[in-house]
Amino acid sequence: MSTAQHLAEIDLLLARAFPAEVGRSARGFAGPGYHVAELAESDGFWEDDGSRWTEAEEQFEAERDGLSQLLTARWGKPDEFALYSLLHRMVDGGEEIPEPWADLSSHVPNLHLWRVDGRWIALGVSQWDKELPFQLLAVVTEVDPP
Template sequence: MSTAQHLAAIDLLRFREFPAEHGRSECGSEGPGYHMAELLTSDSFWEDDGTLWQATEEQYEAERDALAVLLADRWGPPQRFSLASLFERAVRAEAAEEGDEGEEIPEPWAQLSSAVPDLHLWRADGRWIALGVAQWDKELPFQLLAVVTETDPP
């Protein structure tokens, strides 16, 4: 997918209604209050010695940063938003026994915190737009994600 296609996908999601249920869309996943587009997906790393993994991580971060420059022309510089503490909170909430006062992390933030270390984040037209590089596990592919949500970051 080209940069122009990435921008078109983000624009499409910015103005699309949010679904009532969680599910898949033509560009990724979605649910009440959010759309998540998988803009790029790498190959997996099952037999890699770490060399390809490092190069792919750098490539995906460069793709994110280049797209962020174009979006910054629209909405100004992004906020850098770390998801590390949110991940810790989500893990604690998951580990809490039923009946405990565990914190519930709303989507898409809970899902993002399990695979994306940090986001480039903008607020435009009443919605949050985020870019991040995800990897769900060391052997699995990297993904360049764009997220549009009406749910404030926790």
């Protein structure tokens, strides 16, 4: 998917109503108050010495940063929002964190985050486990970050 297609997908997410129930969507998953789109996904598994894994991570972070620059031209500089503390608060503190933030905290280390017209727009790089692919994610939500 090209950068223009990524921007178009984000625009569609902004215009789309939120579903009443959690479920898969055409490009990712959604629930009450949020959409998460999987804009891109890396190939295969990472059974080598780690260099391919590092290259893929760097590539996806560069894609996120390039897309972030274009969104910065629209909406200004994003906040950088680290999600590790949310995971820590849930696991160690037993705190209930609302979606989509709870799910994202388990596989996205940080987000570039904008507030636009009452909604939050975020970009992040997801990686569930070293053997699994990277994903470039776009999030649109009306749920405030905890």
